[in-house]
Amino acid sequence: MTVTLTLCETCGYDAAQPEAERPGARFVREVERQLKADDELRIQRTRCLMACQRHCAGLLRAPGKITYVLGDFQAEPEAATALLDYARQYQLSETGQVPFRNWPSGIKGKFIARIPVLED
Incomplete structure (x- = not known):
């Protein structure tokens, strides 16, 4: 089953540097x-x-799976690795729930919302 990871490319606006590339x-x-x-x-x-x-x-x-919103990542390789590792475990899970013991350390504390499955 294909999993979609939607990422915000405008996050991290800095009013002091409005033209700077965003994190x-x-x-x-x-x-x-x-x-x-x-x-x-x-x-x-x-x-x-x-x-x-x-x-x-x-x-x-x-x-058919729970949806998660995550944030507070740094624009660095370790954060991307943690998110992708979690996404791969999410993909393998029947419900989208990944046991806490399997969470990469870089994903802990990053959850903003858990959205229940949309029922037909």
Whole structure:
């Protein structure tokens, strides 16, 4: 089953440097760089997830699974690795729930919301 990871590319606006590249754009680029060709993971960019206070945010979802909103990532390789590792475990889970003991350390404390499965 394909999992979609929607990442905000406009996160981290700095009024002092409005033309500077945003951390969200750097984070998306790093996640895309680390994505493996055989991953059943689709990266989708968006302009805003309205998680500005917890920027470098993403939305992880798949049909029939719980959806998660995550944020507070740094635009660095270790954060991208943690998010992709979690996304791969999410993909393997029937419900989208990943046991806490299996969470990469870089994912702990990053959850903003857990959205129940949309029932028909």
